[in-house]
Amino acid sequence: MIACVDIGSTFTKAALVDDASGRLLATAQAPTTLDDVVRGVLDATAGFPEAPVVACSSAGGGLRLAVVGYEELISAEAGRRAALSAGARVVHVAAGVLDADRLAALRAAEPDVVLLVGGTDGGEASVLRANATALASSAVSPGTGAGGRGGPPWSVPVVLAGNAAVRDEVAAVLRAGGLPVHEAGNVLPDIGRLAPESARAAIRTVFLEHVIGGDRLSADPRLRSWVRAVTPDAVLEGVTVLARALAPAEVSVVALDVGGATTDVYCVPDPDAEQATLGREAVGVPARRRTVEGDLGVSWSVDALRAAAVAEGLTGPGDDPLALAEAAATVALRRHLRAEAAYGPGGASARSARLVVLSGGVFRHADPAAVDQVLARLAEDAGGAGSVLDGKAVVVDRRYVLAAVGLLAGDHPVAAAALAQDLLAAPRVTPLAR
Numbered sequence: 001m002i003a004c005v006d007i008g009s010t011f012t013k014a015a016l017v018d019d020a021s022g023r024l025l026a027t028a029q030a031p032t033t034l035d036d037v038v039r040g041v042l043d044a045t046a047g048f049p050e051a052p053v054v055a056c057s058s059a060g061g062g063l064r065l066a067v068v069g070y071e072e073l074i075s076a077e078a079g080r081r082a083a084l085s086a087g088a089r090v091v092h093v094a095a096g097v098l099d100a101d102r103l104a105a106l107r108a109a110e111p112d113v114v115l116l117v118g119g120t121d122g123g124e125a126s127v128l129r130a131n132a133t134a135l136a137s138s139a140v141s142p143g144t145g146a147g148g149r150g151g152p153p154w155s156v157p158v159v160l161a162g163n164a165a166v167r168d169e170v171a172a173v174l175r176a177g178g179l180p181v182h183e184a185g186n187v188l189p190d191i192g193r194l195a196p197e198s199a200r201a202a203i204r205t206v207f208l209e210h211v212i213g214g215d216r217l218s219a220d221p222r223l224r225s226w227v228r229a230v231t232p233d234a235v236l237e238g239v240t241v242l243a244r245a246l247a248p249a250e251v252s253v254v255a256l257d258v259g260g261a262t263t264d265v266y267c268v269p270d271p272d273a274e275q276a277t278l279g280r281e282a283v284g285v286p287a288r289r290r291t292v293e294g295d296l297g298v299s300w301s302v303d304a305l306r307a308a309a310v311a312e313g314l315t316g317p318g319d320d321p322l323a324l325a326e327a328a329a330t331v332a333l334r335r336h337l338r339a340e341a342a343y344g345p346g347g348a349s350a351r352s353a354r355l356v357v358l359s360g361g362v363f364r365h366a367d368p369a370a371v372d373q374v375l376a377r378l379a380e381d382a383g384g385a386g387s388v389l390d391g392k393a394v395v396v397d398r399r400y401v402l403a404a405v406g407l408l409a410g411d412h413p414v415a416a417a418a419l420a421q422d423l424l425a426a427p428r429v430t431p432l433a434r
Contacts, residue, residue, distance in 0.1 A: 001025065002412070003045050004404035006231055007057040007217075008032055010260035010299050011361060012040040015404040016048045022408070022418025027399050029361075032059055038220040054407045058231035058261065059217055063207045066092040066111035068135075070118035070127045070162075078188040079117040079161065082196035088113070088203055088230065089262070089292050097127055098134040107138070107154065113206045114156050115199065116170075119163035121189045128162045132170040136177025155179060157206045161187045161199040182206055204229065228407060232264050232292055237406030238420070239357070240288065241413075243268040245420045246355065254353040254388060255402060256329055258360035260299035263328040265291045265336040267350045289350075291336045298324040298362055305331075312383065325362040326374045333378075333385040351387045357423070359397040371396060375431035386433055393428045 002019040005012060009032060016026040030043035037059050045053065065088035069076030072095040083090050092109035094102050106114070114135065118128035139155055158174050160167060161184040174181045182205055185198030211217065212227045228234070235257060243253040255266040267289045295304035298321060309327040310316050312334060317323040336350055363371055379390040401423050408416035 001049060001051040002408070003048055003051045003053045004407045005041055005044060005053055005055040005226070006234070006400070006403040007037050007041065007055055007059045007227070008231065008259060008261075009059055009297070012037070012044045013400050013403070014041075014044040014048070015399070015401060016045075016051060017404060017408065017415060017419060019408070019412050019415050022412075022415035022422070024399060024401060024404075024419060024422060034059060034217075036218045036220065038218045038223050041223075041226070053222075053226045054228055055223075055226040056229045056231040056234035056403055056407060057212065057217070057227050058259070063088040063203070063211055063230050064091045064110065064112045065089065065115055065203065066094070066106055066109055066113075067115045067117065068094045068098065068106065068131050070124065071095050075118045075162070075188055078194055078196075079115045079199070081194065082117075082161065082187045082199040083115055083203060088207070089232075089294050091294070097130045103134055103138055111156060112211055113159060113203065115159045115161060115203065116174075117162045117187050117199075119186075119188075120191060121164045121186050123163060123165075125163050125166045128166060128170055129173070132160075132173045136173050136179060139177040139179050157182065157210050159184055159199060159202045159206060161185065161202065164189070180210070204233070228410075231403060232262075232266075232290060234403045234406035235264065235359075236266055236268075236288060236290055237409045238402035238404070238416075239266045239268050239406075241405050241409050241416050242355075242357070242402070242420045242423065245417055245424060252349075252353045253355050253357065254350045255357040255359060255397075256332065257402075258325045258328045258332075258362055259297055260361075261294070261297040261301055263293045263296035263332040263360075265293075265332050265350065267336070267340075267353065269349065269352060289336075289340065291332065291339055293328075293332050293335060296328040296332050298328060298360075321362045322366055322370055322374055325360065326377060329358075329374075329378060330381055330383070330385045333381075333388050334383050337384040337387070353388060353392055355428075356389060356392050356394045357397055357402065358394060359400065359402055363396050364398045364400060368396075372429055372431070375429060376433075379431035380433040389431050390433045391430060393430055395423065395426050395428045397423060398426065399423075 004015045011029045012032045013029045033040040065083045067079040076095040157180040159182045182202040184202040187199050213224045239255045252269040257264045317327040378385045405416045
């Protein structure tokens, strides 16, 4: 047996799984204890037989990442996509040379890690060099920049994923400033080719070493041994396994996960493709797309959610949890579709999904008839959500297995596939716009 645990911002969810057959043996949850998240894990698994724990975490909002690149539409955008695909939440993007104002804005975003990108391999390198120097100076000198706007020294970890021709030189500058540096392959090694895999791995390492391995969530060493991924990363893997289980009949899958702090949309049309048709001259379209909306949560981010709903022309939701979840789902799907449009043609499209998976505690614990009413209203949304839901098969992940499937995918692929099939066997509904 193995206990698969998702440490969320509000609740810690646990699933006990037979690691050979993938059979779901038990589920449980407990409030997340943000002063020490290990206590919440122990509370959630207290009723399970003794079993090893594998976990993912988005407690405290997950990994906050800033991208610093050469220019907005190429290097910075490529870095943004690599960050999202690694499960990080992008809180700031800076393009061009970091002057005093840009550096101050970067620091004000309070990232857990900076992804430093810029230039193709052997191409332009001056901006990458300048930004490394600015980051290093900010790390060692208080009051960096005009008027001392840089603030006190800081020591944010840096994932270096830019022009490989100057990687050693740039890494040396960063380390001389006392910054922890994780070197990775260039996210944009050549015009038209996006290569996020190496940067993804480095971002995951930073998450495990500096967030999980630090004392922000717990000083208990068990946490480092348990946590394998950021929760959105684990869920994306789970959706990918689900899409593979459906192939070839229903390959395209969309998952919508409404949480206390964020609402995440996942779209996997081809579970085995990483590089899809180029939608722009310079940046390839990722085959698997995810948007993580940090201002759309039903508890931690509820004030921002209400503001976002009003900005979209929706009636501001009150305090009813399902009304809040409906608003979060509507806004998140609209934003996801707008992000797809920005990519250009090619790659995934949430509109082409044959199956939609609805997740999140609000939906799992609500009366099924009430959830069906929410789905019907979503199907009628003319702002974009309706094009994803109308006439599509929808299944609610009531036992919350998507994260568990993703956690099992690497070391227990047979069990992961079997657990995905268990979700596919759940009852489906087909919301229709009137």
